[in-house]
Amino acid sequence: MGYDIERFVGYVNEGLLCSICRDVLEDPLQAPCEHAFCTACIHGWLVHHSNCPEDRQMIDVSLLRPLYRYMKNDLNRLQLHCKNREYGCEMVCSLESIDRHERECEYSRIPCSNAGCTVQIERRNLDVHLAVCEYRSRECPNGCGYTILSAEDTQHNCVAELRTELELLRSEMICRVEEAKHEMESRLDSQRRHMVQKESILQNEIEELKVNMILLFS
Ligand SMILES: [Zn+2]
Ligand SMILES: [Zn+2]
Ligand SMILES: [Zn+2]
Ligand SMILES: [Zn+2]
Ligand SMILES: [Zn+2]
Numbered sequence: 001m002g003y004d005i006e007r008f009v010g011y012v013n014e015g016l017l018c019s020i021c022r023d024v025l026e027d028p029l030q031a032p033c034e035h036a037f038c039t040a041c042i043h044g045w046l047v048h049h050s051n052c053p054e055d056r057q058m059i060d061v062s063l064l065r066p067l068y069r070y071m072k073n074d075l076n077r078l079q080l081h082c083k084n085r086e087y088g089c090e091m092v093c094s095l096e097s098i099d100r101h102e103r104e105c106e107y108s109r110i111p112c113s114n115a116g117c118t119v120q121i122e123r124r125n126l127d128v129h130l131a132v133c134e135y136r137s138r139e140c141p142n143g144c145g146y147t148i149l150s151a152e153d154t155q156h157n158c159v160a161e162l163r164t165e166l167e168l169l170r171s172e173m174i175c176r177v178e179e180a181k182h183e184m185e186s187r188l189d190s191q192r193r194h195m196v197q198k199e200s201i202l203q204n205e206i207e208e209l210k211v212n213m214i215l216l217f218s
Helices: 039-048 069-077 095-104 123-132 158-217
Strands: 028-030 036-038 079-081 092-094 109-111 120-122 137-139 147-149
Touching (some): 028 039, 036 039, 069 095, 092 095, 109 123, 120 123
Antiparallel strands (some): 079 092, 109 120, 137 147
């Protein structure tokens, strides 16, 4: 679908209109017969036809080409109103830069940034909405550290919250103590094994010395 011709300021050359939707060319392609169409329009048309809707010449997707450069330039230079004009945007700019403007337009409707919220709001009003959004979150006013979603209807219970937190910390502590104990034990164990080894080596050396002594004094 093209750009609604009502949005344009001043005269628009007939050649810059799509032969299918009759609006101003959007993302245009040109057939060998030089008729031009919006990409979406001609692709849709060629699903059920194999000719030009203007002059019935045979065409095929593979024959479609980009618009002549001079036509593309004329198209890009056309001035048009922002699509949010009916909501109050007074921006008029070239077709070439309208997309960029509309992406950032203060009057474009965007979804609320809070997860779970389905509200769509004009970008310029987002801050106002965020301050009252049902899905905004805030810290518990009693200082327990819990983040409350305004959408939560259950009464928030600080004591229960703190107790859960405490339980969590406690089990974490126990876990850490257990870990430390294990590590200590395994270290002692390896030292013990080391000592036993040393002892048996020494024992062997003593035995050897004894044998040597006996040999010496015999
Ligand atoms: Zn079209
Ligand atoms: Zn044609
Ligand atoms: Zn705008
Ligand atoms: Zn919201
Ligand atoms: Zn609390």
